[in-house]
């Protein structure tokens with residue numbers, strides 16, 4: 001079962017934030033949150049109007065993560081508002097179950113306060129003691145300076161680049177940067 005205990009994080013000038021595993025009751029709020037953060041989706045392949053998960057599908061996604069030892073969805077809550085989300089899912093085969101892919105977002109008005117770093121550290125701490133997971137990976141638009149800055153600060157390294165992977169307009173292409181961190185090394 002992949003869940004973390006709820007923990008309260010104190011930010012200097014802001015209210016407390018509770019970080020906990022998502023549960024099926026959060027499905028509707030997660031859909032609304034995701035649509036909201038995708039509105040300024042210069043950093044995401046999926047655009048807001050393309051995000052069309054139903055509540056049932058979202059519940060299934062949350063339950064699949066909760067019931068899989070190598071997967072995790074955590075949300076950060078300010079009161080009842082979701083202000084951050086991290087998801088992680090490992091491979092489904094014997095030969096790739098030690099590796100997983102990470103996603104992270106923080107609500108626009110909560111960025112640059114340290115929440116992304118706190119949430120990513122919680123995921124990496126979980127991965128470190130997880131008996132299956134050895135490597136955390138992610139893919140990021142090469143133009144996404146905030147996210148790349150966060151990943152570099154947390155010790156991620158580049159392992160590849162997919163050239164022109166995303167087409168933003170007729171002339172504008174963006175490379176996909178592949179980053180990783182080994183979680184079982186000091």
Ligand SMILES: CC(C)(COP(=O)(O)OP(=O)(O)OC[C@H]1O[C@@H](n2cnc3c(N)ncnc32)[C@H](O)[C@@H]1OP(=O)(O)O)[C@@H](O)C(=O)NCCC(=O)NCCS
Pocket residue numbers: 043103104105106107110111112113114115116117118138139140141144145146147149150151153
């Ligand atoms: C990437 C993201 C999650 C960072 O969250 P955040 O809470 O703002 O990040 P933090 O405040 O914890 O910052 C941690 C570090 O990240 C880097 N960073 C964050 N925002 C940055 C920015 N705008 N410019 C440069 N570096 C930045 C810095 O190294 C920072 O450390 P510092 O404060 O000591 O300088 C947030 O910008 C976001 O939600 N972006 C949209 C979604 C997204 O791009 N997700 C990643 C897709 S792969």
